[in-house]
Amino acid sequence: MAFRLLSRILRASQKSGLSVSSFSKLRVSSHYLMNACRLSSSAPKPQKETINVTFLLRDGEKQEVQAKVGDNLLDIIIEHDVDIDGFGACEGTLACSTCHLIFKQSDFDKIPDKPTDEELDMLDLAYGLTDTSRLGCQVVLTKDMDGLEVTVPTGVADARGGPL
Numbered sequence: 001m002a003f004r005l006l007s008r009i010l011r012a013s014q015k016s017g018l019s020v021s022s023f024s025k026l027r028v029s030s031h032y033l034m035n036a037c038r039l040s041s042s043a044p045k046p047q048k049e050t051i052n053v054t055f056l057l058r059d060g061e062k063q064e065v066q067a068k069v070g071d072n073l074l075d076i077i078i079e080h081d082v083d084i085d086g087f088g089a090c091e092g093t094l095a096c097s098t099c100h101l102i103f104k105q106s107d108f109d110k111i112p113d114k115p116t117d118e119e120l121d122m123l124d125l126a127y128g129l130t131d132t133s134r135l136g137c138q139v140v141l142t143k144d145m146d147g148l149e150v151t152v153p154t155g156v157a158d159a160r161g162g163p164l
């Protein structure tokens with residue numbers, strides 16, 4: 001409704017022969033007004049889609065969480081307070097390898113983004129590296145990954161300072 005009204009005002013101002021600078025100021029003002037309308041809208045925001053992710057922890061326990069599609073596994077572990085000692089020490093800046101996780105082959109194949117050279121360099125320094133290892137901070141969840149099960153390695157190494 002507000003958008004339609006603003007469009008009408010803009011069209012009317014064009015027809016009424018406002019100067020170019022007045023018209024520009026009006027357009028800038030309307031841009032801010034439209035953003036304000038959008039931000040103050042009481043309409044419910046669409047919820048992010050979620051999938052099930054299970055972490056197989058070092059002590060043999062399992063922790064299943066509802067994870068938001070689009071988040072990475074470090075975000076998920078922090079958000080759900082999954083207790084993994086030393087995990088994510090560099091906060092996702094690809095400097096530590098403490099977020100090393102091991103995937104089942106079928107899950108590993110569903111990860112759309114291949115590891116970058118920087119991730120591979122960090123993985124080389126990870127404890128207990130496998131063929132299906134990735135750094136959790138670099139794995140972004142997709143809808144296809146529903147039912148994902150990841151194993152937390154039994155040890156952790158921080159590439160910034162050796163074993164923890």
Ligand code: FES
Pocket residue numbers: 074087088089090091092093094095096097098099122135136137138
């Ligand atoms: S959190 Fe440090 S590399 Fe992922």
